[in-house]
Amino acid sequence: MQLPFLPYGRHSIDEADVAAVVAALRRDYLTTLAAVAAFERALAVRLGAPHAAAVCNGTAALHAACHVAGLGPGDEALVPAITFLATANCVRYVGAEPVFVDVDPISGLMTSDSVKRALGPRTKAILPVHLRGRPVDMAPLVALAEQRGLLLIEDAAHALGASYGGAPVGSGRYAAMATFSFHPVKHATTGEGGAVTTADPALHERLLRFRNHGMVRAPAALERPSPGPWYYEQQELGHNLRITDLQCALGSSQLGRLSIFLERRRTLAARYDRLLADLHGVTPTDGPRAAAGHAYHLYAVRIDFGGLRRPRAAVMTGLRELGIGTQVHYIPVPHQPYYRARGWRAEQLPGAWDYYEHTLSLPLYPSMADTDVDRVVEALAQVLR
Numbered sequence: 549m550q551l552p553f554l555p556y557g558r559h560s561i562d563e564a565d566v567a568a569v570v571a572a573l574r575r576d577y578l579t580t581l582a583a584v585a586a587f588e589r590a591l592a593v594r595l596g597a598p599h600a601a602a603v604c605n606g607t608a609a610l611h612a613a614c615h616v617a618g619l620g621p622g623d624e625a626l627v628p629a630i631t632f633l634a635t636a637n638c639v640r641y642v643g644a645e646p647v648f649v650d651v652d653p654i655s656g657l658m659t660s661d662s663v664k665r666a667l668g669p670r671t672k673a674i675l676p677v678h679l680r681g682r683p684v685d686m687a688p689l690v691a692l693a694e695q696r697g698l699l700l701i702e703d704a705a706h707a708l709g710a711s712y713g714g715a716p717v718g719s720g721r722y723a724a725m726a727t728f729s730f731h732p733v734k735h736a737t738t739g740e741g742g743a744v745t746t747a748d749p750a751l752h753e754r755l756l757r758f759r760n761h762g763m764v765r766a767p768a769a770l771e772r773p774s775p776g777p778w779y780y781e782q783q784e785l786g787h788n789l790r791i792t793d794l795q796c797a798l799g800s801s802q803l804g805r806l807s808i809f810l811e812r813r814r815t816l817a818a819r820y821d822r823l824l825a826d827l828h829g830v831t832p833t834d835g836p837r838a839a840a841g842h843a844y845h846l847y848a849v850r851i852d853f854g855g856l857r858r859p860r861a862a863v864m865t866g867l868r869e870l871g872i873g874t875q876v877h878y879i880p881v882p883h884q885p886y887y888r889a890r891g892w893r894a895e896q897l898p899g900a901w902d903y904y905e906h907t908l909s910l911p912l913y914p915s916m917a918d919t920d921v922d923r924v925v926e927a928l929a930q931v932l933r
């Protein structure tokens with residue numbers, strides 16, 4: 549019997565989600581923004597954040613955050629070398645330069661030491677990435693940001709439901725803004741979607757404006773006296789980054805199950821930790837000691853491919869033949885031809901290169917059974933033998 553394929557990640561949609569979207573489809577308006585506002589409120593409440601602005605995807609959330617942070621030509625923003633392309637690209641979208649910061653070779657996370665080395669007179673912002681859902685140590689970064697007048701923007705695409713220092717990531721307690729993604733592979737989905745949370749009402753206002761062409765309607769915010777109820781002003785250049793009611797209806801329904809999703813992810817991760825403890829040449833990237841506050845978007849292991857004489861490509865192909873999907877998160881962004889052409893050399897960031905050379909993400913998503921974890925570990929042992 550052919551066992552079902554286990555991808556590295558997958559969404560969880562139930563009948564309540566389907567019903568929520570169908571109900572949204574039957575309303576008189578599809579973009580009244582009523583469902584958007586409800587989703588924003590639900591997200592803000594869940595994270596203990598004063599404000600949330602929902603947008604069409606996580607990349608748009610980062611773009612909007614970089615814009616309202618005032619980043620622009622001549623500015624630099626510090627970005628970890630190990631992240632998804634979007635974290636660096638959003639800095640380029642606003643005309644600023646990402647400066648790639650080395651990461652810890654074991655955890656893949658940005659460290660305050662490497663941040664200190666990368667700081668310069670043009671540094672205006674730091675974008676920590678809570679890779680796999682494991683929170684970056686924010687306290688030293690908060691201190692640095694205060695000292696130097698820098699803005700902290702957390703890329704929390706992996707970290708919905710994570711917590712640091714007793715507060716949810718994205719609560720607005722540590723960073724000026726946090727950005728989230730609701731892509732199907734993330735913790736909760738809207739199909740495509742994203743959001744920015746902040747404690748600052750002025751940043752929130754500007755995020756809403758940037759999301760909708762830079763348009764302003766509120767009488768108090770207008771530059772000229774209003775001639776009538778049709779009147780609006782464009783006071784700066786914005787985009788259409790809007791998300792639909794349909795997507796937000798799905799998002800609100802998904803957020804209702806976020807705690808269940810997180811609990812399941814943590815249980816499965818702990819099972820991996822236990823079962824992998826005896827597998828030679830394989831180490832859980834996080835392990836039980838890193839479990840506090842971890843949201844487990846991804847479950848990654850560090851594999852000694854060289855010592856085991858098993859190239860990573862052969863391991864991935866072997867696992868695929870056994871019905872198991874894996875992925876590498878991530879190729880160091882400065883290694884991309886686009887950033888190499890801008891002068892970056894990933895080999896000069898030894899922590900990032902070491903992490904990249906050894907990492908592999910194994911299947912992890914809420915609908916996995918305990919026995920699926922057992923199956924992945926057995927397959928991995930077989931392929932490495």
Ligand SMILES: *Cc1c(COP(=O)(O)O)cnc(C)c1O
Nearest residue numbers: 605606607632634705729730731
């Ligand atoms: C998914 C992701 C994004 C971008 O989100 P999209 O919704 O796909 O645009 C940004 N940063 C990280 C770290 C991500 O994993």
